[in-house]
Amino acid sequence: MSRRDQILDVALELLERDGVESLTMRSIAEAVGMRAPSLYKHVPDKRSLEAGLIARGLAAQAGVFERAARKRSPLAALAQAYRGWAREHPHLYRLMTDGPLPRDLLPPGVEAAAAAPLLAVTGNVGRARALWGLAHGLVSLELAGRFPPGADVDAAWRVGIAAFAATTTGSRSRSTS
Amino acid sequence: MSRRDQILDVALELLERDGVESLTMRSIAEAVGMRAPSLYKHVPDKRSLEAGLIARGLAAQAGVFERAARKRSPLAALAQAYRGWAREHPHLYRLMTDGPLPRDLLPPGVEAAAAAPLLAVTGNVGRARALWGLAHGLVSLELAGRFPPGADVDAAWRVGIAAFAATTTGSRSRSTS
């Protein structure tokens, strides 16, 4: 395992424990067991380090979403998987969604792989993006703590999914090609 | 007009022009025409200054959303108003949604006022939150530049609104009480 991968491992742990604000070259270096300047022998700059974490997140999502899309109610399962993954990795999720993807630094295909299950389940791009919007909106309001205290977030998800399920009846009998 | 309000005016301009990252006590002071330490004679700290901006944003949204909710297709009009406001005030929008509301520093009622039109149009809280999720998700992905280049965001909005409209038929004949 390359030193770069070790650094990414440690950075990911740090990110998921303490959040984006705490992910500094200094803190990463300390956790790895070296001084901050030494990191630059393995990683060109911070942006590429973050891109490495984002790539891992997209790959992980792809796996989880693919499995969900094969369940009985793929749309509901996918929504649940989306929310679940975000709640398990809130800081990584925010890093992945708070700004434009560093597409120039991402392994080719990783963005498409994460999106593919959603596209397969919804059947077309417009519906996929709308459902993504719903899921991302509910997730990010929840992660940000923006709902009023005591808000029934589960209920909001049920209503949203039901609305989409009602308009996606045609895709159930369609193959995933 | 109090000196505090003048400071908030300037801070709001600065925020909307340059973004949250550029909104520093130093930059605000310079734009006001004083030194940073002097700000603390009018505002206890940065957090309360930001809370003042958020309160203004919520009040502005309340006005815009109320007007939209009185149009012929209230749900679609509200969605369009939501997106439009966010695009006109992207940095303020992010300040308002990226974290928990500083409810302890907000004028009472201002959060509810911004939410009321949405609640009136959707008819119940679950549907209101689901629609908010959809709108916030699409808006924040758009503002963050997270959609792939060339993505048809308008189409995603149409699909999402159509899905909700199909499940909200009962509210059209209901009064806003």
Next chain:
DNA sequence: GTCTATAGTGGGATAGAC
């Protein structure tokens, strides 16, 4: 491939004179 030293920049906030 690691280190020390340091450049260069920025931030929020306080003390105390006037």
Next chain:
DNA sequence: GTCTATCCCACTATAGAC
């Protein structure tokens, strides 16, 4: 209510010795 001076903190990144 404004100022100067300052504290203390943090960050990314580079130079150059070893």
